Amino acid sequence: MRSSIPVLLLIVLLSCGSTGQHENALQYQGPRPDSAITSAEFFDTTLAYAWMKSPDTVNTLCRRIPVPEGFTRIPAENGSYASWLRHLPLLKSGSPVMLYNGEEKNNQRAHHAVLNIDVGTRDLQQCADAVMRLRAEYLFSKKDWEQLHFNYTSGDKIDFKRWSEGKRPVVSGNKVSWNGSGKSGKEHANFRDYMNNVFQYAGSKSLSGELKPVKNEDMKPGDVFILGGFPGHAVTVLDMAVNPKTGKKIFLLCQSYMPAQQIHVLKNPNSPAISPWYSLDFTGDLETPEWTFAPNSLKRF
Numbered sequence: 001m002r003s004s005i006p007v008l009l010l011i012v013l014l015s016c017g018s019t020g021q022h023e024n025a026l027q028y029q030g031p032r033p034d035s036a037i038t039s040a041e042f043f044d045t046t047l048a049y050a051w052m053k054s055p056d057t058v059n060t061l062c063r064r065i066p067v068p069e070g071f072t073r074i075p076a077e078n079g080s081y082a083s084w085l086r087h088l089p090l091l092k093s094g095s096p097v098m099l100y101n102g103e104e105k106n107n108q109r110a111h112h113a114v115l116n117i118d119v120g121t122r123d124l125q126q127c128a129d130a131v132m133r134l135r136a137e138y139l140f141s142k143k144d145w146e147q148l149h150f151n152y153t154s155g156d157k158i159d160f161k162r163w164s165e166g167k168r169p170v171v172s173g174n175k176v177s178w179n180g181s182g183k184s185g186k187e188h189a190n191f192r193d194y195m196n197n198v199f200q201y202a203g204s205k206s207l208s209g210e211l212k213p214v215k216n217e218d219m220k221p222g223d224v225f226i227l228g229g230f231p232g233h234a235v236t237v238l239d240m241a242v243n244p245k246t247g248k249k250i251f252l253l254c255q256s257y258m259p260a261q262q263i264h265v266l267k268n269p270n271s272p273a274i275s276p277w278y279s280l281d282f283t284g285d286l287e288t289p290e291w292t293f294a295p296n297s298l299k300r301f
Contacts, residue, residue: 044087046079048141050188051118056089061238061252064090064113065265068274071241071250074221082221084138086239089116090265100125100260110289111264112276115254120192123260124199128207128234130256130263131224133195135301136160140191151210152176152201163194171201204232211299216280219251223300225286225293233257233291238265241277249280257290 049055067073076082091114097105100119117133119125125133132150139148140160149159156176158169166184170177183190208228214220219237226234238252253266253276268275269289278286286293 044078044083047084047087049089049117050137050140050191052089052116056116059090059092059116060087061090061113061115061265062086064093065239065252065276067241068250068277070243070245072244073239073241074249076221079142081135081138082239084141085134085221085236088134088238090114091116091262097262097264105257105261107290110267112267113265115263115265117263119256119260119262120196122196124196125260125263126199126256126258128202128204128226128232129199129260130254131226131234131236132198132202132207134236134254134263135222136191136195136198140188143186145186150198150202151206152198153203153206154201155206155209158198158201160191160194163197164190169197204228204234205230207234208232208299211301213296214298214300216282216298219249219280219298220300221251223298225253225288225297226299227291227293227297233293235266235288235291235293240280250274250277251280252276253278253288255288255290 062073073086076086093113095114096108097111097114098119099105100121100123117137136148136150145161145164148161149157151157152169152171154174154176156169158176162178163182164184164186166180166182167178168180168182170179183193204226205228207224208226211224211226214223219240221237221240223237224234225237226232233255235253235255238254240249240251242249254263255266256263265276266288268278270287271279284295286297
């Protein structure tokens with residue numbers, strides 16, 4: 001980051017802090033994989049994961065993380081964000097969460113699985129950044145350039161379309177202008193440079209302002225639990241399932257954290273019997289392994 005923008009730097013660095021960690025290790029007691037793969041779990045061939053050299057149709061989230069007995073995954077249209085999230089590739093079982101610098105994260109008790117997506121080599125892809133990364137990768141895969149944009153903490157809209165034309169945002173104090181000094185093109189490497197730029201100057205505060213509030217009972221995959229602030233945090237709803245007899249719904253969550261680390265599926269610290277799934281019946285706060293979200297924290301792109 002440029003030394004001439006200390007205010008924005010301070011805001012971004014503070015936008016994803018910690019409220020403490022659960023020190024007690026949780027023994028996984030949740031549902032185990034079996035040989036029965038439902039129709040919802042077959043690979044959606046309309047999907048693309050541009051950071052992968054070749055698609056992984058075996059180690060997908062929906063194949064590796066089954067639903068509890070009596071539940072079935074909610075329908076997801078082919079090509080939708082819900083389907084894209086559901087088929088995200090996972091690293092092998094038991095993989096530790098790694099930091100951007102190649103070291104293991106200190107707390108290895110918070111995650112159930114690790115997504116097979118790069119974290120980068122800089123301390124950038126933290127909390128809200130992971131939410132934006134997943135959403136942006138989906139939009140990139142669909143070539144939906146009109147929707148591929150995020151706001152800096154200053155409120156300025158930074159879109160990939162202009163970036164891909166060789167234009168670059170220039171920050172001066174709290175003001176942002178554009179010039180034509182950069183590389184053009186819509187290849188994935190240029191997209192990743194764009195995302196790193198967004199990660200530098202956006203955070204939970206700016207992302208929260210872009211999202212629309214949603215009631216818990218209206219939750220959909222891709223929604224975000226978020227506290228926008230300094231510090232703040234955000235996690236993505238990865239998948240959902242329903243019990244057809246009772247109507248009860250459950251959901252999966254993923255996050256990155258500080259420092260920048262691999263995106264991972266969270267355990268449920270309060271319900272090991274269904275972990276990593278969370279019940280939508282919760283009232284009040286939502287407690288996750290490394291953050292507690294207050295009521296009315298759910299939002300949507």
